[in-house]
Amino acid sequence: MISLAGRDILHSWGKFVFTGVGLGLLIGVTLSMAGIYRGMVDDAKVMLDNTSADLWVVQQGTQGPYAESSSLYDDLYRSLLAMPGVEYAANVTYLIMQVGHGEQDVSTMVVGVTAGKPGTPGQPRNLVAGRHITRSHYEAVADITSGFQLGERIRIRRNLYTVVGLSKRTVSYNGDPMVFIPIKDAQEAQFLKDNDALVQQRRRNADNPAFNRAGIPDLLAVVNASQSANTYVNAVLVKLKPGTLPEDAAEPIRRWKRLQIYTRTQMESILMDKVIAKSARQIALFLVILSIVSAAIVAFIIYTLTLGKIREIAVLKLIGTKNRTIAGMIMQQSLALGVIGFVVGKITATFWVPIFPKYVLLEPLDSVAGFFAVLAICALASLVAIRMALKVDPAEAIGG
């Protein structure tokens, strides 16, 4: 038996190809949306990977440092180093900032890291040019997508930093490039006030009788000094000794230091469920809407194509064609449209993904799932046309 669907497609290939291209662009958008979601998830995982940490120690009762703010004393890491199973512990701060780049600002996540020997958690991995931070001040390592060049001077708050290294795939959970600077500079950038604010603060302290006591002349100076120094960090990143289970090391810290500890799995769960969950739902809704629109378009096209063949279908039924053959012809055409659309969509998505400003990850398995979803949508969309075709009365082929 010849393929009626195939012959019809070959006969009016232009109509099918152009319709398939239109559908393909829509499928390309759908695949890209899935890629954007995958990119967000990958960005979040890469951010965690880049810390090289096994445990995140944060302020008690918080879900910091990514989902909410957390504040710890910067000398806490010393006591953590003495805890069982801990190999390295390093302070870290995170700050979303606009970093001056020429006349423009670049949206970045500034990360304050502790300079240390190789393997210290928090240091950028995957250096593609230059070196790590070796000085305590005014050096920076930037992600390559920031557009900064080696040796370039960038402005963070009031200070200028020299870019000494470039790293790759060091981005925040929302895709912004990271800029690593020494922890002391980051603490200053994060917490210190500007000069006008300092003058205001000192005037207030001087006017406050609790701080400015005649009997204790040094108190005011001590209070002013304490308010001018920042001794806080957002978290301490802990790397465990080989063979130590994260939960085994976390429990004593939680119990004796009265701090909040998250393992890699828990931190990933916080990022997925709290930080990118709403964006993921938004994208999922887009995917659903795009799928419905694709289904409606396929259904409309197949319905219209079938409507134009009512007389032929009546003749086919009159001369003894089985309903299943006619239904098969319509469904095969719908599936063929889906295949054309998917191929076009996959190609277009592959070509336009690199120009997206954020990381878009097209997973092969997503494409496979997308392919079967397109086939399922096309099969469903053809049901309306099939129903209409099956209702065609063969008597319509006979006049009168």
Place this chain on the structure above:
Amino acid sequence: MSGKGIHIEGLKKRYGEGDTAVDALKGVNMQVAPGEVVGLVGPSGSGKSTLLKCLGAVIDPTAGRMVLGDEVIFDNGWKVRDLRALRRDKIGFVFQAPYLIPFLDVTDNVALLPMLAGIPNGEARAKALELLTALDVQHRARAMPSQLSGGEQQRVAIARGLVNRPPVILADEPTAPLDSERAMAVIRILNDMARQFETAIIVVTHDEKIIPTFKRIYHIRDGVTHEEVGEGRGFE
């Protein structure tokens, strides 16, 4: 190959029920022998199309008897279970317009029926080509319907009606869209084919030009047929 043409006795068709019931056929009697071409003429609303649809097994007659070849197909109810197979294997159709499948070439338009009946593609195409040769359109075998003239299309439609060698062919105003010369050519072909393949052919027509060509004519009026001997000119 056919046996005894088609034999119809007291065929009735009623549409609707009660006060709104309409008797479209009130007891049609017809007999068409193998190799014979008869005309079925009548004014609009006389029941021609209803009769054709009953004979074509696309609507259910209310009462009566129909014998196709050697087989009783209707006797106050269908006697065959698969009406689609009946239409495919025992009844050929030729329509007012050719209604060829636009996306199949001439050969496959004709070969489609045997293919639907499960005959292998090669064999079905060979049968189609044989008929196309008999109808002198074999040179257009690979052409698409849109590339054919009206007369060629109608000859291909006739070939499609004949390809499964049905005992009866129902031709619904097959000459309506054609000029006199081509209309006569189609009638000549139908007569030739009827004789060659021992097929009973019923031609429903309004066409005054071709009515004199029939040896026997059934006039249908108010749902009743009246047989008349025609002039039978031209195709001996």
